[in-house]
Amino acid sequence: MDLNTLLMVLAVSACIYMACNIGANDVANAMGTSVGSSSLTFKQAIYIAAIAEFAGAFFVGGHVSDTIRKGMLDPTIFSETPIILVYGMIAALLSAALWLNIASYLGWPVSTTHSIVGAVVGFGIMAGGMDAINWIKVWSVVMSWVVSPLIGGLVAFLLFRFLTNQVFRRRNPLLYAKRILPYMVFLVCVILANAMFYKGLKNLHLNFSFPEAILYSFIVGAIGFFIAKPLSKKISDVPRKEIHKQLEATENIFKYLQITTAFYIAFAHGSNDVANAVGPLAAVFSILNSGTVEMKVAMPTWILALGGGFIVFGLLIWGRRVMETIGKKITEITPSRGFCATFAAATVVLICSKMGLPVSTTHTLVGSVIGVGLARGLPTLNLGIVKEIVMSWLATVPFTALLAAILFKVMLLTIG
Amino acid sequence: MRTILSMFAKSPFKPLVNHIDIVNECVNLITPLFNSYKSNDYEEVEKIAKNISNFEHDADKIKDDIRQHLPKSIFLPVDKRDFMHLLSAQDDIADAVEDLAVLVRIKKVNVPDKLCQPLMELVDFVVTLANNACSMIRELEDLLEASFGGSEAEKIEKMASDLGKAEYEADKKQFLLAQKLFSINDLSAADLFLLNELIKKLGGVADQSEKIGKTLRVFLSR
Numbered sequence: 001m002d003l004n005t006l007l008m009v010l011a012v013s014a015c016i017y018m019a020c021n022i023g024a025n026d027v028a029n030a031m032g033t034s035v036g037s038s039s040l041t042f043k044q045a046i047y048i049a050a051i052a053e054f055a056g057a058f059f060v061g062g063h064v065s066d067t068i069r070k071g072m073l074d075p076t077i078f079s080e081t082p083i084i085l086v087y088g089m090i091a092a093l094l095s096a097a098l099w100l101n102i103a104s105y106l107g108w109p110v111s112t113t114h115s116i117v118g119a120v121v122g123f124g125i126m127a128g129g130m131d132a133i134n135w136i137k138v139w140s141v142v143m144s145w146v147v148s149p150l151i152g153g154l155v156a157f158l159l160f161r162f163l164t165n166q167v168f169r170r171r172n173p174l175l176y177a178k179r180i181l182p183y184m185v186f187l188v189c190v191i192l193a194n195a196m197f198y199k200g201l202k203n204l205h206l207n208f209s210f211p212e213a214i215l216y217s218f219i220v221g222a223i224g225f226f227i228a229k230p231l232s233k234k235i236s237d238v239p240r241k242e243i244h245k246q247l248e249a250t251e252n253i254f255k256y257l258q259i260t261t262a263f264y265i266a267f268a269h270g271s272n273d274v275a276n277a278v279g280p281l282a283a284v285f286s287i288l289n290s291g292t293v294e295m296k297v298a299m300p301t302w303i304l305a306l307g308g309g310f311i312v313f314g315l316l317i318w319g320r321r322v323m324e325t326i327g328k329k330i331t332e333i334t335p336s337r338g339f340c341a342t343f344a345a346a347t348v349v350l351i352c353s354k355m356g357l358p359v360s361t362t363h364t365l366v367g368s369v370i371g372v373g374l375a376r377g378l379p380t381l382n383l384g385i386v387k388e389i390v391m392s393w394l395a396t397v398p399f400t401a402l403l404a405a406i407l408f409k410v411m412l413l414t415i416g
Numbered sequence: 417m418r419t420i421l422s423m424f425a426k427s428p429f430k431p432l433v434n435h436i437d438i439v440n441e442c443v444n445l446i447t448p449l450f451n452s453y454k455s456n457d458y459e460e461v462e463k464i465a466k467n468i469s470n471f472e473h474d475a476d477k478i479k480d481d482i483r484q485h486l487p488k489s490i491f492l493p494v495d496k497r498d499f500m501h502l503l504s505a506q507d508d509i510a511d512a513v514e515d516l517a518v519l520v521r522i523k524k525v526n527v528p529d530k531l532c533q534p535l536m537e538l539v540d541f542v543v544t545l546a547n548n549a550c551s552m553i554r555e556l557e558d559l560l561e562a563s564f565g566g567s568e569a570e571k572i573e574k575m576a577s578d579l580g581k582a583e584y585e586a587d588k589k590q591f592l593l594a595q596k597l598f599s600i601n602d603l604s605a606a607d608l609f610l611l612n613e614l615i616k617k618l619g620g621v622a623d624q625s626e627k628i629g630k631t632l633r634v635f636l637s638r
Contacts (some may be wrong), residue, residue, distance in 0.1 A: 007566060029420040032421045033420070036421050036424070109420070109422075138541075158456065164465075167510075168562050168563065168565060168566055169569075171566060172567075173562070240567065243562070243567045243568050243571060244558050247558055247561045247562060257574055257616075290576060330605070332424045332425075332427040334561065347529060362420060365420055369420065369423055370423075373493070374491075376493035376494075376563060376564060377493070377563065378425035378493065379428075379429050379493065380424070380425045380427050380429075380490055380491065380492055380493075381423060381424070381425065381430060381491040382422065382423050382424070382425035382490060382491075383489045384487075385420075385423045387489075389459055390440070
C-alpha cells in the first residue's frame with residue numbers, strides 16, 4: 001500500500017469515527033424534547049432522526065464544510081507542502097472524535113462543532129504559526145457560537161409569547177390551536193423546503209435561483225397547509241367549560257407540530273454537523289487527488305453520503321441507548337413548549353449553516369429552551385446547565401486544539 | 417449521558433400538590449374531631465388528634481424537602497419568594513388544624529347544647545372553605561399550562577374572590593358564635609376560655625386558607 005492510499009484509508013476511518021460520534025452525541029439532544037414530552041416514542045424518534053439527519057447532511061451539508069475545510073486556514077501557507085494539510089486534517093478529525101468519545105463517556109455536554117473547529121485551529125497554529133489561521137473567519141465562527149444561542153432564545157421567547165397570546169390565553173384555546181396548526185405546518189415546510197432548494201441540492205445539480213427556490217418552497221408549504229387543514233378540522237371539539245380537557249386537547253395538537261419540528265431539527269442538525277466529519281475528509285481527498293491545495297473544489301457526493309450514512313449509523317448504534325433512557329425519564333416539558341424551543345433552534349441552526357457558520361445545535365437548543373423558560377413557559381429550569389455549557393466551551397476548544405497539534409506532530413515524525 | 421433534558425429540573429409544583437393533599441387530609445379530620453369532641457368521645461378525639469398530628473408532620477417533611485430542592489440555579493415561572501409564600505400558606509393551614517387538635521385535648525369540656533349547632537355550622541363552613549383553597553392548588557398545573565391566562569386564570573381569579581368572600585362570612589359567623597358563647601352564664605372560666613380559643617382557631621384556619629387565594633392572585637398579576 002502506498003502512502004497516499006494509507007492516508008486516504010486513515011482519513012476515511014477518522015471521518016467515520018467522527019460521524020459516528022456526532023450521531024451518538026447530538027441526536028439525543030435534538031430529539032430529546034420530543035421524546036421527553038412523549039410526542040414520539042424513542043423508536044419513532046430514531047427513525048425520524050435517521051431519515052432527516054441523512055437528508056440534511058446529504059442535501060444541504062456542503063456549506064459549512066467549506067468553512068472547516070478551507071475557510072479558517074490560509075491555504076497558501078500549505079501550497080508548497082500540501083501533504084502537511086493532509087496530516088493536519090486527519091489529526092484534527094481524530095482528536096475531535098476522541099474528545100467527543102471521552103466527553104460522552106464522562107457525560108459532558110460538549111459540542112461536536114466546537115471540537116472540530118478547535119482541532120483545525122490547533123493543528124493550523126502548530127503547522128503554520130499564527131499566520132496560517134484566518135482569524136477573521138475564526139472570529140466570526142466564535143461569535144456565531146455566542147450569537148446563535150441568544151437568537152435561538154429570542155426566537156423561542158417570541159414564538160412562545162405569540163402562542164401564549166394567540167392560543168393559551170384564549171377562552172377557547174383548542175379552537176385557536178386548530179386554526180393555527182396549518183399555518184405553523186406551512187411555515188415549517190417553507191423554511192425546510194427553502195433550505196433544500198436554495199443552494200442546497202447541489203448534489204442533484206438542481207441550481208435554483210432564489211426566486212425559484214422561494215416559489216417551490218411556497219408550493220411545498222401550500223401542500224403541507226392543505227394536508228394539515230382538513231386534519232385539524234377533524235379534531236373533535238371540547239366544551240369551553242372543561243378547561244382541563246381543553247388544554248389537554250390543545251397540547252395534543254402541538255404533538256403533531258412537534259413531530260414536524262423533530263424532523264426539522266434533525267434535518268438542521270444533519271446539514272450543520274455533517275461538515276464536522278466530512279469537511280476535513282474532503283480536504284484530504286482533494287489534495288491527494290490533485291497534489292495541490294485548491295481554493296475551490298466541489299464537495300464529492302460520496303463523501304457527504306458517507307458522512308450522513310455514518311451519522312445515522314452512530315445514532316442507531318450508540319444514540320439509541322441514550323434515547324431509550326430519555327424515553328423512560330419523566331420530563332416537565334409539554335409538546336407546545338418543546339415545539340417552540342425546537343422550532344427556534346432548528347431555524348437558527350439552519351440559517352447559520354446556510355451562511356457557512358458552523359454553530360452548535362446543542363447550544364442553540366439550550367438557548368431556545370431558556371427562551372421558553374423566560375417566557376414563563378416551563379415549570380422549572382435548571383440554569384446550572386448554562387454554567388456547564390460555558391465550561392464545556394472553555395474545555396473543548398483548547399483540548400482538541402492541543403490534541404490535534406500533538407497528533408499532527410506525531411504523524412509528521414512517524415509517517416512524514 | 418448528560419443531555420439537554422438535564423435542563424428540565426424536577427418541577428417543584430408537583431410536590432406542592434402532594435403537600436396540599438396532605439394538608440387536605442388534616443382539614444378533612446376537623447369535622448370528625450369536633451363531632452367526637454361535642455359528644456364527649458375522648459378516645460376518638462385522641463385518635464383523630466394523633467392522625468392530624470401525623471399528617472401535619474408528613475406535610476412538614478414535604479415542605480422541608482421542597483425548600484431544600486430549590487437551589488439558586490433553579491428558575492421558576494413565578495417569583496421564588498411568592499412560591500415560598502404559597503408553600504408557607506399551605507403549611508400554616510395544617511399548623512392551624514394541629515392547634516385545634518391540641519386545644520381539644522387539653523381538658524374535657526361539655527359543649528353547651530345551645531352552642532352545638534352553630535359551632536358545627538362554623539366547622540362545616542370553615543372545612544368547605546379550606547377544601548376550596550386546597551383545590552385551587554390542584555389547578556396550578558393547568559394554570560401553568562395556560563401560561564397564567566385565559567379561562568383558567570379567570571377560574572382562579574373567581575375562586576380567589578369567592579374564598580375572600582367566604583372568609584368574610586366566616587369572620588361574621590365566628591363573631592356571632594362568640595356572642596352566643598359569652599351569653600351563656602353557667603360556664604366555668606376554663607371552659608369559656610378553651611371554647612373561645614377553639615372558635616378563634618377555626619377562624620384562623622379560614623384566614624390561612626384565604627392566603628392561598630391571595631398568593632395565587634399575585635402569580636396572575638406578574
